[in-house]
Amino acid sequence: MNRAFQNVLVTGGAGFIGSNFIRYLLHQADFHGRVINYDILTYAGNLANLDDVVQECGQNGRYVFVRGDICDRESVEEVVRRYDIDTVVHFAAESHVDRSIHDPSAFIKTNVLGTQVLLDVARQAWQGRQDVLFHHISTDEVYGSLGNEGAFREDTPYDPRSPYSASKAAADHLVMAYFHTYGLPITLSNCSNNYGPYQFPEKLIPLMICNMEERKPLPVYGDGKNIRDWLYVEDHNAAVWIIMKNGKAGEKYNIGGETEWENIRLVEELCKIYAELTGTPLGEITNLITYVKDRPGHDRRYAIDCSKLKDELGWQKAHDFQSGLQKTVQWYVNNKSWIGNVQSGEYMKWIETNYGQR
Ligand code: NAD
Numbered sequence: 540m541n542r543a544f545q546n547v548l549v550t551g552g553a554g555f556i557g558s559n560f561i562r563y564l565l566h567q568a569d570f571h572g573r574v575i576n577y578d579i580l581t582y583a584g585n586l587a588n589l590d591d592v593v594q595e596c597g598q599n600g601r602y603v604f605v606r607g608d609i610c611d612r613e614s615v616e617e618v619v620r621r622y623d624i625d626t627v628v629h630f631a632a633e634s635h636v637d638r639s640i641h642d643p644s645a646f647i648k649t650n651v652l653g654t655q656v657l658l659d660v661a662r663q664a665w666q667g668r669q670d671v672l673f674h675h676i677s678t679d680e681v682y683g684s685l686g687n688e689g690a691f692r693e694d695t696p697y698d699p700r701s702p703y704s705a706s707k708a709a710a711d712h713l714v715m716a717y718f719h720t721y722g723l724p725i726t727l728s729n730c731s732n733n734y735g736p737y738q739f740p741e742k743l744i745p746l747m748i749c750n751m752e753e754r755k756p757l758p759v760y761g762d763g764k765n766i767r768d769w770l771y772v773e774d775h776n777a778a779v780w781i782i783m784k785n786g787k788a789g790e791k792y793n794i795g796g797e798t799e800w801e802n803i804r805l806v807e808e809l810c811k812i813y814a815e816l817t818g819t820p821l822g823e824i825t826n827l828i829t830y831v832k833d834r835p836g837h838d839r840r841y842a843i844d845c846s847k848l849k850d851e852l853g854w855q856k857a858h859d860f861q862s863g864l865q866k867t868v869q870w871y872v873n874n875k876s877w878i879g880n881v882q883s884g885e886y887m888k889w890i891e892t893n894y895g896q897r
């Protein structure tokens with residue numbers, strides 16, 4: 540496989556997984572290229588996630604940020620041309636299921652139309668080149684919801700059930716269509732729930748930790764028995780890099796943690812870790828657990844069969860759940876100013892002053 544990896548366009552690189560990916564990639568001994576982070580900076584995208592990367596890269600030119608919308612064709616064409624892009628790693632998305640239930644429109648625009656714009660610009664710019672790659676980041680939620688048994692495989696039929704997962708499923712189909720119709724060299728990965736530093740505090744794990752800090756209620760949806768499969772964000776990104784290097788064009792790969800937990804058990808575990816780390820009486824934290832109305836259409840269980848990735852490409856996760864959770868809780872406890880920053884309207888004002896109106 541002779542893929543160039545000289546000028547890598549990372550979309551959504553200021554978000555949770557994308558920022559961790561940029562940090563990870565720039566530290567890989569077998570990556571010698573440059574990263575162009577293309578992000579519009581929604582509420583979920585924060586340049587503060589990359590302060591250390593900017594400091595480390597200094598003037599060496601290996602990291603560049605461009606503010607832009609993936610739906611804006613002219614802007615995408617300009618960045619692909621200016622930086623001679625040979626690789627796209629496409630993280631940019633509206634990513635929160637609850638927001639998609641409240642208002643699906645932004646999800647269709649960014650996740651479906653934005654993906655089609657990127658695919659089309661790449662196809663036109665690359666003109667049949669085979670040393671290029673479009674890697675699309677997707678989710679296990681496209682497969683729907685499981686009962687007590689079984690796990691999603693790459694050939695599990697798609698059955699998305701929320702506006703978010705429907706938009707991601709549509710994007711996945713477009714990615715495959717560009718491979719089959721135009722021969723665009725693509726790879727695609729469907730990953731389970733990520734956790735780790737820099738995750739916006741609207742998703743379960745960071746929301747719970749932030750609420751513990753402020754002694755606010757810890758809202759558990761429904762009966763708390765929905766099951767998710769958890770993976771430390773760096774293990775996801777290591778899998779993405781392996782797929783980029785060795786994955787077969789036109790193939791999709793499942794990525795998962797093989798770590799299924801009921802939500803309520805996970806929240807209780809987080810309470811325990813938080814109480815121990817901060818020297819708080821456990822009861823003071825567990826008393827905050829509050830059962831609330833269920834999410835509409837709440838998928839019951841996700842589980843991922845990632846044997847293809849392990850057997851064909853040799854990936855293995857490096858973090859067990861206990862140590863990953865401890866690292867994560869410690870990170871949020873140590874980074875209160877980051878939390879304040881990303882949650883404040885001040886941050887959005889700063890973005891507008893420095894990068895113009897969205
Ligand atoms: P996130 O919400 O933290 O970050 C999304 C980023 O995309 C933000 O920086 C945002 O500013 C940017 N963005 C949004 N709309 C844009 C647009 N129109 N143009 C340019 N940039 C735009 O999301 P995340 O949790 O890091 O997820 C990243 C990707 O991984 C998504 O595609 C998501 O579907 C997928 N995924 C996430 C998980 C998870 O557990 N978080 C698991 C599997 C797959």
Ligand code: DAU
Nearest residue numbers: 634635636678679680731732741742743758759760765802
């Ligand atoms: O499976 C991969 C997906 O994981 C990604 O594609 C999505 O981008 C990502 O947001 C995540 O989706 P979930 O809906 O599984 O994640 P969330 O953190 O929102 O919720 C995890 C579980 O916790 C889910 O069963 C709903 C529940 N929950 C969530 C929140 C925010 C609660 O009980 N209380 C809450 O306050």
